[in-house]
Amino acid sequence: MNFWETITGSDLTREWKALDARAEALPNDFRAAWDEIKAHLTPYGDFTGRNLMPLLDSALGLLEESAADGLTIYQVVGDDIVGFSAALAGGEGARNYRDKWRAQLNANVAKKLNRLGG
Structure with a gap:
């Protein structure tokens, strides 16, 4: 990557x-789950989404191997795709971009208030 x-x-477009x-190439039910996984992982991405590419590649690899082994989508991700996606992103309660921006805004406001009050 240059x-x-x-x-x-x-480079992201190509990926x-x-x-x-x-x-x-996935079966229909796996492809539908893939679309949901992508949608639920998006909030955990940074501004460019570059940090999600390894997660998405791994998730797709898991779906490809599971489909090749003859497993059903429910055996792979269960019936909670939102929870599965959160676990991929770092577990329940993983910080997404809104949380990071909120923390940054709160820190900036606290600095300004400290300057005014002190």
């Missing part, structure tokens, strides 16, 4: 297309 790809995000091409 500087230009990093700035424009063309997303590669993941989607791999997902097309």
